[in-house]
Amino acid sequence: MGQTHSQEPVSTEELSARLTQSFATKCLTPLELYIFKAVFKAHAHSSSDLAHWPQQTLTSFLNLPTNPGLPISHVIFQLAAYVGAFPFPSGAPAILTNEALLRVVVVLTGRHAKVLRSDRHMWEREIWRGLAVMDRGLEVEKSRKDEPQKQDESSSAVGYEIDQPLDDDEEEDDGEDELVLAAFDAMDATAAFAHGERSNVQHAVVPTDNFLTVIMFLLLIAPLGAQEGLKKYTADLDEELLQDLRYRAHAILTSFGTESHAGISYKIFRRVIASTLPNLFDPxxxxxEHFFYPPDFDLSKKAKEFKPSSTEDEKDKENKDTKAAEIKKSRPLLPDPIGELITHPILSQLSFVLPSSILYHNMSLLYSGSEDGFSMPTFQSSVFNWQSPTILIVSGSILTQANSSTQSRQFSTSLPYKRLKPSVPESTPVTYAAYIPVPWKQTHKAPFGTRDIILFQLTPQHDVFRTSGLGLSFAYFNRHPAAYSGLGFGSPLAEESISNAARAARRGSGDDTLPLGPVSLHIDDSLTYAVFTHDAKSGGGAFAPSMLPASCRLEPSSSELEVPLPSSLTSPVTSPGAPPEPSRTHPRRSPQTSWQDIFAIDALEVYGLGGVEVAAQQERARVWEDREAARRRGINLRTGDIDADRELLKLAGLVGQGQSGGSMG
Incomplete structure (x- = not known):
């Protein structure tokens, strides 16, 4: 008789041991493994002959802050205790033994990717699970929804599915534990996974208070280097910094819909992280990594023992890395001098979207309206010679109808007649920003920029607006007497981006307002007022609308304002990029939020990215332009003192004070 051979069951302990061994040999170098074991042994506590790390030990070793205003220790320990049970979530919270802590370090540093087939969102999901708790309310609600419906209800007509509104918030998670499956696959134990446990993400949420604390902590440590001690950033954790961290963290937290949801579900978490906070957990x-760079551990002798001889290419790379680290160390974390808008927390907020390597130790203040004056010529002379990426930040307060001035009313009348609700009540502060990866220039004929330009809403809610691929009106800078003067992003205001026929048609019909893009930021030519428009019902703009789930956007604060149309405007102008009316082939989607923030500018600043080398290049270009300005005006100072020459030219009104320094544009 034939016999069937069945694979003997493997215990969870054996599978965990296999994975830990694979992590140790394939994800860590021999030197790193030696350091980890030595660090664990030096700090381990023993209970019932079991060596482990309690919460206090992990807190002390990582130098986590103990300030009651930032209670992060228990949250990080909860995360570690969950990941320590990987890949068996039912084993959480795990005791942090040598093997469990090794799994924690390998997974949270991202080194697991050397063994497991996974992408970034799988790693982020493990972090979410480590922060989440079971929500019994959701579990009861789900069980009610799963009850069979009555026969008469099931037979009733419900219409076509395409007629039902589609809400992106209802998108179901696929439920697959890809990272866990990859772990079993790496251990040749996929069958065990198929019959084993899975972690349910549908009945769990991350508590709002805990997640606010996590965001505050990540804002604090965002600049942290692998070989830096955390005390460098926690030593100055006073009440002022805590308030700033809390303010920025709350703006980020609102993006997860905490105003309308009790806790943060995985569906919301994944959507928001992917669209607006791709680098949130990088810190x-x-x-x-601190486990491999302990401050009280002498690596010099052991490094030589474990490290093989380097090739010439490896030595060159090491020398370059060392030189780059020395240059970085010599530069301040924040720009010096610094303006009003850039702080440690706001720079960290930007680093959750942009690479931190281009921000920290790498910024120069090019223009500050408060210091240099709010004028387009001064802006141009300060910014245009910078040949590397820049960041523009503008803040202000929503205009009030009660306190409007003649100038503010003139700005308002230059805007399209249809007004949208502001995102916040009147007089509330708002902050917007833009990342511009190319040098600035005047837009005589066409807009400038690339698809890598990014717009940000930083307060009162964090949001990100990337280019849509549907238009090229990325950025513009138009000085008087341009038809539409000012600077901004997302509107077709460059001189020739609007055809003469289209411009004549608009003016002939009595409509001489600014043709703002559906998603756009416009600053007037006096740099006094600005407007950010987010018209989710329009289409065809250079920037895509918000990717936040509809239920996560803050509700606009007041009713929509409609400015009466002139009598000559008898019919509305339809945008050529407007979406078609919903039909059987175009299903309705849940409406996204539209808003329009019209605000008086309090501060406007531009920072150059690129460090001291680019700053020196810009200074040389500025000096050359100053001398060229003097030469073209028939002035030859020949004092030999560049600074003195510049001051004399300022007194003569030829440079500075709103002059462009000789630009012929």
């Missing part, structure tokens, strides 16, 4: 990697 955790360097935090747990």
């Amino acid at each position: 955790l990697k360097n935090l747990f």
Whole structure:
């Protein structure tokens, strides 16, 4: 008789041991493994002959802050205790033994990717699970929804599915534990996974208070390097910094819909992280890299023992890395001098979207309206010679109808007649920003920029607006007497981006307002007022609308304002990029939020990215332009003192004070 051979069951302990061994040999170098074991042994506590790390030990080793205003210790320990049970979530919270802590360090530093087939969102999901708790309310609600419906209800007509509104918030998670499955696959134990446990993400949420604390902590440690001690950033954790961290963290937290949801579900978490906070958890990697760079551990002797001889290419790379680290160390974390808008927390907020390597130790203040004056010529002379990426930040307060001035009313009348609700009540502060990866220039004939330009809403809610691929009106800078003067992003205001026929048609019909883009930021030519428009019902703009789930956007604060149309405007102008009316082939989607923030500018600043080398290049170009301005005006000072020459030219009104320094544009 034939016999069937069945694979003997493997215990969870054996599978965990296999994975830990794979992590140790394939994800860590021999030197790193030696350091980790030595660090664990030096700090381990023993209970019932079991060596482990309690919460206090992990807190002390990582130098986590103990300030009651930032209670992060228990949250990080909860995360570690969950990941320590990987890949068996039912084993959480795990005791942090040597093997469990090794799994924590390998997963949270991202080194697991050397063994497991996974992408970034799988790693982020493990972090979400480590922060989440079961929500019994959701579990009861789900069980009610799963009850079979009555026969008469099931037979009733419900219409076509295409007629039902589609809400992106209802998108179901696929439920697959890809990272866990990859772990079993790496251990040749996929069958065990198929019959084993899975973590349910549908009945769990991350508590709002805990997540606010996590965001505050990540804002604090965002600049942390792998070999830096955390005390460098926690030593100055006073009440003023805590308030700034809390303010920025709350703006980010609102993006997860905490105003309308109790806790943060995985569906919301994944959507928001992917669209607006792709680098949010990166600081955790360097935090747990601390296990390989302990401050009280002498690596010099052991490094030589474990390290093989380097090739010439490896030595060149090491020398370059060392030189780059020395240059970085010599530069301040924040720009010096610094303006009003850039702080440690706001720079960290930007680093959750942009690479931190281009921000920290790498910024120069090019223009500050408060210091240099709010004028387009001064802006141009300060910014245009910078040949690397820049960041523009503008803040102000929503205009009030009660306190409007003649100038503010003139600005308002230059805007399209249809007004949208502001995102916040009148007089509330708002902050917007833009990342511009190319040098600035005047837009005589066409807009400038690339598809890598990004717009940000930083307060009162964090949001990100990337280019849509549907238009090229990325950025413009138009000085008087241009038809539409000012600077901004997302509107077709460059001189020739609007055809003469279209412009004549608009003016002939009595409509001489600014043709703002559906998603756009416009600053007037006096740099006094600005407007950010987010018209989710329009289409065809250079920037895509918000990717936040509809239920996560803050509700606009007041009713929509409609400015009476002139009598000559008898019919509305339809945008050529407007979406078609819903039909059987175009299903309705849940409406996204539209808003329009018209605000008086309090501060406007531009920062150059690129460090001291680019700053020196810009200074040389500025000096050359000053001398060229003097030469073209028939002035030859020949004092030999550049600074003195510049001051004399300022007194003569030829440079500075709103002059462009000789630009012929």
